[in-house]
Amino acid sequence: MWRLLTLFPLLAFLALLACAKQDPVDDNAVAPSDELVGDASTTGLASPANAATAEAVQQAALPSATGGLRWIYGAAQHIALFGPPGTPAFSIQCNKARDGDSQLIFVRYLPPTGGGNATLGFTGNGQAASVPIAAVINPDGTGGQWQASISSGDNARDVAEVFSGPGAVNISLTGLAPLVVPATAEPRRVLADCLGA
Numbered sequence: 001m002w003r004l005l006t007l008f009p010l011l012a013f014l015a016l017l018a019c020a021k022q023d024p025v026d027d028n029a030v031a032p033s034d035e036l037v038g039d040a041s042t043t044g045l046a047s048p049a050n051a052a053t054a055e056a057v058q059q060a061a062l063p064s065a066t067g068g069l070r071w072i073y074g075a076a077q078h079i080a081l082f083g084p085p086g087t088p089a090f091s092i093q094c095n096k097a098r099d100g101d102s103q104l105i106f107v108r109y110l111p112p113t114g115g116g117n118a119t120l121g122f123t124g125n126g127q128a129a130s131v132p133i134a135a136v137i138n139p140d141g142t143g144g145q146w147q148a149s150i151s152s153g154d155n156a157r158d159v160a161e162v163f164s165g166p167g168a169v170n171i172s173l174t175g176l177a178p179l180v181v182p183a184t185a186e187p188r189r190v191l192a193d194c195l196g197a
Contacts, residue, residue: 071186078193080186082179083109090171090179092187094194095149102194104156108146108173112137118174120148122158124183125165129158133173146173152194160191 069089072081078096083089093105106120112135120133133148150156162169163183172178181187 069181071182071184073186073189078190080190082181082187090181092190094190096193102152102196103149104152104159104191104194106131106133106148106150108133108171108176108179110146110173110176111143112146118146120146121172122162122169123172124162124169125167127158127162127164129155129162131155131159152196156191156195160188160195163187163191 068084069082072085073079074081078094079091080093081088081091088107088109090109091105091107093107095103095105097103108120117132117134119130121130122128131148131150133146135144136147137144165183167183168180169183170178170180
């Protein structure tokens with residue numbers, strides 16, 4: 001009996017070792033390729049396996065502007081106007097200089113409540129950009145608009161990236177309700193004119 005009592009812990013220990021689960025070794029396993037970057041190999045997978053694709057689908061599903069608001073392109077002035085016909089709410093214009101330099105001019109057609117500076121923000125298609133904008137009061141002191149001018153450098157490229165996808169673009173101005181516009185061919189054409197693309 002004494003022998004059984006001393007062997008019992010040893011037998012129990014051996015039984016536990018025999019039941020222990022071991023992971024199988026797969027001799028055919030291969031390390032992932034060094035060329036894989038981020039989500040690049042998972043373009044066909046749904047969220048959350050491919051966050052970039054999921055975000056693009058979500059942005060493309062944003063509602064487009066309604067109520068007769070649309071972009072109109074003016075080739076002679078290199079301008080894209082957004083709003084109801086005859087009354088723009090926003091415009092993007094490429095002012096081409098003779099020396100080759102170009103400027104993008106953004107106008108938000110809302111009368112400023114006072115002078116000053118603000119920030120014009122663009123958000124959409126997984127991108128964001130902002131430019132400084134200033135209040136321009138009419139000479140008679142009533143009405144006016146907000147205007148921003150930037151050279152065709154980095155800020156202009158950032159704005160073009162926001163308009164490069166299929167989703168809507170949110171245009172916001174400090175202290176005012178945002179304007180949601182579709183990212184269509186008209187603003188892209190003006191941006192491409194200024195960026196030389």
